[in-house]
Amino acid sequence: MLAVALAVALAAVAAIVTLHERASAGRRIVELLSSIATQWNRLSALEWQAMAEQRLSSESRGAVEHVRGQLKGIYDELHRRVQGTELQGLRKIYGEYLAALEEEFRLIGLGRLAEAREVDEEKVDPAYDTLAKLIGEANTRYRNASRQSDLIANVGSASIIILAALAIGLMFWKFERVRQTAEIAMAEQNALRRSEERFRSWVQNSSDVIAVLDPDPPVITYVSESILRVAGYRPQELIGTDLFKLIHPDHTVKLQKLLDRCRQGAGPNPALEVHLRRGDGRWRDIELVGNHHLDPSTRAAALAGGSRSGFRPTGVVEGATTARPWGPTILAQA
Numbered sequence: 001m002l003a004v005a006l007a008v009a010l011a012a013v014a015a016i017v018t019l020h021e022r023a024s025a026g027r028r029i030v031e032l033l034s035s036i037a038t039q040w041n042r043l044s045a046l047e048w049q050a051m052a053e054q055r056l057s058s059e060s061r062g063a064v065e066h067v068r069g070q071l072k073g074i075y076d077e078l079h080r081r082v083q084g085t086e087l088q089g090l091r092k093i094y095g096e097y098l099a100a101l102e103e104e105f106r107l108i109g110l111g112r113l114a115e116a117r118e119v120d121e122e123k124v125d126p127a128y129d130t131l132a133k134l135i136g137e138a139n140t141r142y143r144n145a146s147r148q149s150d151l152i153a154n155v156g157s158a159s160i161i162i163l164a165a166l167a168i169g170l171m172f173w174k175f176e177r178v179r180q181t182a183e184i185a186m187a188e189q190n191a192l193r194r195s196e197e198r199f200r201s202w203v204q205n206s207s208d209v210i211a212v213l214d215p216d217p218p219v220i221t222y223v224s225e226s227i228l229r230v231a232g233y234r235p236q237e238l239i240g241t242d243l244f245k246l247i248h249p250d251h252t253v254k255l256q257k258l259l260d261r262c263r264q265g266a267g268p269n270p271a272l273e274v275h276l277r278r279g280d281g282r283w284r285d286i287e288l289v290g291n292h293h294l295d296p297s298t299r300a301a302a303l304a305g306g307s308r309s310g311f312r313p314t315g316v317v318e319g320a321t322t323a324r325p326w327g328p329t330i331l332a333q334a
Helices: 001-054 058-081 088-109 115-206 226-231 249-264 297-302
Strands: 209-215 219-223 272-277 283-289 307-318
Touching: 001 058, 001 088, 058 088, 058 283, 088 115, 088 249, 226 283, 249 272
Parallel strands: none
Antiparallel strands: 209 219, 209 307, 272 283, 283 307
């Protein structure tokens, strides 16, 4: 969860940085256009100085070359920042202006001032005016675009921060929900385990016999330890045994009826007395009571469709003598 929140935060930071980089790029183009205008004004001032002095001094020539170098660097950066043909017209007029200006300086250097003034009026000044117009239009256009980019960057940054905060909050909320659900599930499992432990303790310590049966045929899948005392069998000896094989043949019909009623969920059934064959071969009377208890939470413990049966000893059959010691009734669940 922490890694996901960190990834969202980093994505938000990256988006904000991108927006501000675009806004900064627009401001830089405006700065470059303003620098071009400044350098042109310097060239124009050097031109008027040369006309006034009627010569181009070495110092002025050096200043001209310096300005031209500055303009070249500015145009190169503009070319990298502005894609397409948007500023090609500006660069074309700039080239014409420099060519006309160089011709004027050459004529001044030769002392042909009249021709220099003619070049100034017919070529230099028109090119300069066109440049001033183009640079003004470009400056206005990019300045407006820069302001819009700044606005988008500011609004976008705030929106991204809000959305990122909401996303992170939602993730932590979901994490908390999952954690709470897991805690509830764990508590339910613990409660179920404690319930199963109590039931297991009751079964293991009960003096009565409790068995789990498959429905048809009624095969024993579980029997409590009390079976050793009651019938002389170890529990593992009876696992997988058909209950009918342990019941006297005269009682199988009424046992089948009891099991059918349990499967049908017919409610509490009256106690049924049958003869159970002990491990030593003797018959012992037992009383069997069956009830239908279908609980989804204990279906697995009872086995799907299985039956849980309980027996209590009521006597030992030896000839015609039957002794019936008292014991509590254990329900059979199906």
